[in-house]
Amino acid sequence: ALYQNIKDVPRVNFDFIVVGGGASGSVIANRLSENPLHQVLLIESGASHQGVLETTVPYFHPFLHNTKYDWNFTTVPQTHLNNRVLDYARGHILGGSSSINALMYTRGSAEDYDRWAEVTGEDGWSWDGLFPYMQNMESLVAPADNHDTEGQVDPSVHGHNGPLKISLPGWPLEIDDRVERTAQDLGGDFSPILDMNGGKPRGTSWLQCIVGGGERSSSASSYLTTSVLARRNLHVAVNTRVTRVIPSSPATQNRPHAFRIVEIATALNPTASRIELTARNEVILSAGAIGTPHILLHSGIGNRATLNALDIKPLVHLPSVGQNLTDHALAMVVWHVNSTTTGDRLNNPKIMAEALAEWNSTRTGPLTSIGINHAAWLRLPDHSPIWETESDPSAGKDTPHIELAFDNSAGITRFSGFFTGSLLAVASTASRGSITLRTSNPFDQPNIDPNLLSSPFDTYAILQALRKAREFFSHRNWNGYILDVAAPFTNEIIDDDEKAVAVLRDSVSHQWHISGTATMSRKGEQYGVVNPDLTVKDVVGLRVVDASIIPFIPAAHIQFASLIVGERGADLIKESYN
Numbered sequence: 420a421l422y423q424n425i426k427d428v429p430r431v432n433f434d435f436i437v438v439g440g441g442a443s444g445s446v447i448a449n450r451l452s453e454n455p456l457h458q459v460l461l462i463e464s465g466a467s468h469q470g471v472l473e474t475t476v477p478y479f480h481p482f483l484h485n486t487k488y489d490w491n492f493t494t495v496p497q498t499h500l501n502n503r504v505l506d507y508a509r510g511h512i513l514g515g516s517s518s519i520n521a522l523m524y525t526r527g528s529a530e531d532y533d534r535w536a537e538v539t540g541e542d543g544w545s546w547d548g549l550f551p552y553m554q555n556m557e558s559l560v561a562p563a564d565n566h567d568t569e570g571q572v573d574p575s576v577h578g579h580n581g582p583l584k585i586s587l588p589g590w591p592l593e594i595d596d597r598v599e600r601t602a603q604d605l606g607g608d609f610s611p612i613l614d615m616n617g618g619k620p621r622g623t624s625w626l627q628c629i630v631g632g633g634e635r636s637s638s639a640s641s642y643l644t645t646s647v648l649a650r651r652n653l654h655v656a657v658n659t660r661v662t663r664v665i666p667s668s669p670a671t672q673n674r675p676h677a678f679r680i681v682e683i684a685t686a687l688n689p690t691a692s693r694i695e696l697t698a699r700n701e702v703i704l705s706a707g708a709i710g711t712p713h714i715l716l717h718s719g720i721g722n723r724a725t726l727n728a729l730d731i732k733p734l735v736h737l738p739s740v741g742q743n744l745t746d747h748a749l750a751m752v753v754w755h756v757n758s759t760t761t762g763d764r765l766n767n768p769k770i771m772a773e774a775l776a777e778w779n780s781t782r783t784g785p786l787t788s789i790g791i792n793h794a795a796w797l798r799l800p801d802h803s804p805i806w807e808t809e810s811d812p813s814a815g816k817d818t819p820h821i822e823l824a825f826d827n828s829a830g831i832t833r834f835s836g837f838f839t840g841s842l843l844a845v846a847s848t849a850s851r852g853s854i855t856l857r858t859s860n861p862f863d864q865p866n867i868d869p870n871l872l873s874s875p876f877d878t879y880a881i882l883q884a885l886r887k888a889r890e891f892f893s894h895r896n897w898n899g900y901i902l903d904v905a906a907p908f909t910n911e912i913i914d915d916d917e918k919a920v921a922v923l924r925d926s927v928s929h930q931w932h933i934s935g936t937a938t939m940s941r942k943g944e945q946y947g948v949v950n951p952d953l954t955v956k957d958v959v960g961l962r963v964v965d966a967s968i969i970p971f972i973p974a975a976h977i978q979f980a981s982l983i984v985g986e987r988g989a990d991l992i993k994e995s996y997n
């Protein structure tokens with residue numbers, strides 16, 4: 420059942436306590452409670468997703484930022500972005516960031532996951548090892564407009580019976596045909612491919628979205644459905660913050676600390692009284708790549724010296740907690756267009772009201788989409804000058820360095836006028852940042868430092884993404900449609916390395932793909948936070964299952980990766996207890 424307050428949860432002995440009901444945590448809670456003998460408690464700091472319109476209407480995703488459904492984090496000043504402080508949205512709601520994200524469904528390359536297997540020495544993390552979970556996880560369903568998707572997706576690489584609904588965009592854009600023709604005519608790295616999610620994403624293809632029947636398929640709406648919530652052995656408490664995990668038995672000479680107790684604030688404020696609950700088997704941290712290291716550090720699991728400096732008693736010296744933070748740098752370039760019917764027309768309240776009425780009555784129309792129907796995943800050429808000084812951060816030759824996603828509007832920047840352009844992202848990231856504590860109060864946000872564009876590779880790659888987008892939209896297929904490039908860019912700026920990089924440093928943000936802050940590594944390895952089975956190193960009774968454990972970020976939007984970590988993580992836990 421779902422409880423609004425932890426105090427309402429009937430006192431049962433929980434076998435598993437899952438902290439955080441986000442993309443990964445919802446999967447864990449579902450899969451572990453499939454066994455009626457397992458008593459599972461899921462604790463989520465945010466509210467329930469049920470009845471929140473903005474989480475259901477795909478087009479409304481940006482409207483969830485800076486609301487109570489967002490943790491409303493900010494980064495530390497970004498040294499390589501002219502010291503700008505960036506907003507850092509994270510879902511504060513059941514389903515976590517999967518309830519507020521931009522719904523793009525991308526897996527990355529097979530090589531991305533094969534690299535996970537290589538660094539952990541555990542074949543189960545390879546693409547082939549994960550493939551059965553991909554099939555079990557998804558249902559590829561019809562797009563909202565029911566159009567024929569032949570030639571737009573490869574059904575053989577997708578699942579058809581899983582909880583997560585994915586589909587092709589259900590609202591055609593006036594640029595679709597030009598995008599397709601331009602990819603074909605330019606060829607080379609832009610060449611069309613059937614499905615970016617088949618393991619070899621390089622090229623241009625139709626985007627898949629985490630949408631079914633015109634609605635968002637968050638991990639809450641897909642894995643925590645009414646019937647799952649009705650399981651007698653699954654207890655979900657929302658509006659409940661975990662502050663720490665606490666040793667249930669102290670370390671001795673031959674036995675490490677056991678961390679099976681969670682400390683919980685009885686209300687969402689720092690002075691609220693705390694209660695403790697104990698898991699018979701395990702506590703599973705799924706609080707996301709900010710929340711999980713935050714909890715670990717407050718629990719005394721982290722770098723001994725920095726914990727001491729904050730007067731937090733260090734219990735387990737794991738200096739990698741909070742390190743290795745990886746995100747994708749993101750920018751956008753748009754052109755004015757000779758049209759008044761781009762996605763920007765939805766900024767007109769009357770047109771928006773009509774679109775909402777359509778969505779309400781039939782779950783069709785523009786609001787079923789995110790306004791992006793295609794993406795291109797490109798590599799920098801082998802002869803690129805960057806290789807003289809920088810090594811290749813990608814997982815291999817089938818793995819892209821940059822992403823362009825073609826938007827028939829000014830996208831999330833939403834200035835007035837009519838536009839078409841592209842998101843620009845560094846898909847294989849070289850920069851690394853960190854999460855560290857500011858204070859010993861678990862209610863204070865940590866220092867979040869994605870350290871964007873700290874690597875010359877990332878800076879070079881986002882510049883090349885900008886130029887590739889210009890190349891794409893300069894093709895004659897766009898004659899008569901594309902007009903001038905919009906501010907802050909001009910053609911002169913795009914052509915000039917120094918000027919373009921200066922503008923990028925003023926406009927780049929992150930792609931909300933924070934990961935890697937409790938990374939997995941081989942058993943016995945010096946660095947890393949969790950073992951390949953996701954148990955926390957040097958303790959018992961505690962695992963991490965969320966985007967924190969990702970050792971190298973895939974060249975993709977990473978909800979897929981977070982879900983697959985949840986699916987395999989659940990299986991690893993089941994193996995230990997069945």
Ligand SMILES: Cc1cc2nc3c(=O)[nH]c(=O)nc-3n(C[C@H](O)[C@H](O)[C@H](O)COP(=O)(O)OP(=O)(O)OC[C@H]3O[C@@H](n4cnc5c(N)ncnc54)[C@H](O)[C@@H]3O)c2cc1C
Nearest residue numbers: 439441442443464515516520521523661707710966976978
């Ligand atoms: C704005 C935005 C846009 C994005 N766009 C895309 C996209 O288009 N495609 C894509 O694939 N990915 C996208 N992502 C990324 C994707 O959503 C995340 O990578 C993924 O959700 C991470 O999963 P997670 O389980 O690690 O963390 P989350 O999904 O963030 O879940 C963590 C959960 O833990 C809870 N929690 C944290 N701390 C505590 C605590 N102390 N006590 C109790 N509960 C706690 C949180 O409230 C949250 O529910 C986007 C993310 C955002 C924020």
